[in-house]
Structures are given as C-alpha cells and as structure tokens.
Amino acid sequence: MSKKKSHRLRRRVLAASTMLVLASPLALHAAERLDLAGLQSADRHDRFIVxxxxxxxxxxxPATIDAALGSVAGRLAVGGGKQRRLEHLRRTAVGADVVRTSRKLDRADAESLMRQLAADPDVEYIEVDKLNRAFWTPNDPRFSQQYGFGTGAGGIRATTAWDVTKGAGAVVAVLDTGIASHSDLNANILPGYDFISDTTVA
Known part of the structure; x- marks a missing residue:
C-alpha cells in the first residue's frame, strides 16, 4: 500500500472513530448535562456550578473534588497554551459545587472547560455561575395589567428604569383635562393652574 493511500485510510479511520465517540451514549449524556446559556451573560467567566x-x-x-478538578485542568490549555488552575470554593444548599478558575476565561475557553467537566459521568450538570439581578416592581396588585410600563410592545421599560431611580424629588406636569381622586396621587399633588373653567364641557 502506498504512503498516500495509507494516509487517506488513517484519516478515514480517525473520522469514523470521532463520529462513533460523538454518537456514543456518554457523549449524548454529556451534552444533556451541559448548560451553555449562561455564557452569553458576560464576555469572560471564572466561576461555574457543577x-x-x-x-x-x-x-x-467533597474533598475528592479537587483531584477531579486538577485532572481536568491538566488537560485544558487555554490562552496561548497557558494552563489554568481550578479550585473548589464551596457547596451550595442544593448540593451543587461552585468552582473557580485562576483567571477569567473568554467564552470559547469557558465552553471548552465546561465540556471537559461534563464529560465526567459523575457530573449531573454544569452551568455558569452568573450574577442575576432582580427588577424592582411596585406592589400594585394590578401592575401586570398595565402593559405600558413593561418591556413588551408599546412598553416604556419602566421596570428597568426603576432600578436606577424611582423619581424621588422630580415634579411632573400633567397636561390633561384633570385627574380623578386616587390613593396613589392624592398625597402627592401640588397646587397648579387649572385651565378647565367649565367641567361640563371639558
């Protein structure tokens, strides 16, 4: 057999072997255990939940986790070939473990690390330890009916703005035909000029 044919044969065998590995139950289970959605929350990551x-x-x-993390870190070279250390930080109340890399990883390297960890059959799931922020919303029982404040079509995204300021100290002029008595407004109305002299035709 010529060297050229032998080289082509080796490439075909390697490709077939790769397909078998990717199609194996272990690889499929690893993919199911992997939650990559959190990678979009930031450009770089250094904390993960396993x-x-x-x-x-x-x-x-839990003392055995460091050995497992060290094994993964030894196989993972990122950032120009530099290895990153992995350390176990703590166990959460639900039994998951928070791990941290010695340096922040970009999305590609973070995904590579997560796939390495998910390949362990003992891993149930892995996800990014991302920071979630709650929006401030009023305690108005009918707030959900006021679509104009929301983030949907026609909404002014007030829930996002209220995380920055709630308008304390601001004075708002209402150019309208008037206001009705309302528990949310009565204590906050300032005297002004009333353009309506005849309410019957207003």
Missing part, C-alpha cells in the same frame, strides 16, 4: 450525581465519590466526599 452538580455531581448522588452516590458519586465527589458528592459523598
């Missing part, structure tokens, strides 16, 4: 399966050594003995 949940080990009940009954696994890592779940029963």
């Amino acid at each position: 949940k080990y399966r009940d009954g696994s050594a890592a779940q029963a003995q």
Whole structure:
C-alpha cells in the first residue's frame, strides 16, 4: 500500500472513530448535562456550578473534588497554551459545587472547560455561575395589567428604569383635562393652574 493511500485510510479511520465517540451514549449524556446559556451573560467567566450525581465519590466526599478538578485542568490549555488552575470554593444548599478558575476565561475557553467537566459521568450538570439581578416592581396588585410600563410592545421599560431611580424629588406636569381622586396621587399633588373653567364641557 502506498504512503498516500495509507494516509487517506488513517484519516478515514480517525473520522469514523470521532463520529462513533460523538454518537456514543456518554457523549449524548454529556451534552444533556451541559448548560451553555449562561455564557452569553458576560464576555469572560471564572466561576461555574457543577452538580455531581448522588452516590458519586465527589458528592459523598467533597474533598475528592479537587483531584477531579486538577485532572481536568491538566488537560485544558487555554490562552496561548497557558494552563489554568481550578479550585473548589464551596457547596451550595442544593448540593451543587461552585468552582473557580485562576483567571477569567473568554467564552470559547469557558465552553471548552465546561465540556471537559461534563464529560465526567459523575457530573449531573454544569452551568455558569452568573450574577442575576432582580427588577424592582411596585406592589400594585394590578401592575401586570398595565402593559405600558413593561418591556413588551408599546412598553416604556419602566421596570428597568426603576432600578436606577424611582423619581424621588422630580415634579411632573400633567397636561390633561384633570385627574380623578386616587390613593396613589392624592398625597402627592401640588397646587397648579387649572385651565378647565367649565367641567361640563371639558
């Protein structure tokens, strides 16, 4: 067999082997355990949440997690070939573990790390430890009916603005035919000029 044919044969065998690995139940399970949605929350990441399966050594003995993390870090070279250390920070109330890299990773390197961790059959799931922020909303029981304040079509995105300021100290002029008595307004109305002299035709 010529060297050229031998080289082509090796490439075909390698491609077939790769397809078999990707199609294996282990690879499919690893993909199911991987939540990459959190990568879009920021450009760089250094904290991840890993949940080990009940009954696994890592779940029963958290001290063994560092060894597992060290094994993954040893196989992962990012940022121009530089290796990153992984450390176990703490266990959460739901039994998952927070791990941190020695430096922040860009999205591509973070995904590579997550895939390495998800390949462990003892891992139930892995996700980015992202920071969630709650929007401030009023306690008005009918707030959900006031679509104009929301973020949907026609909304002014007031819930986002209220996280910055709630208008304390601001005076608003209402150019309208008047206002009705309302518990939210009565204590906050300032005297002004009333352009309506005859309410019957207003």
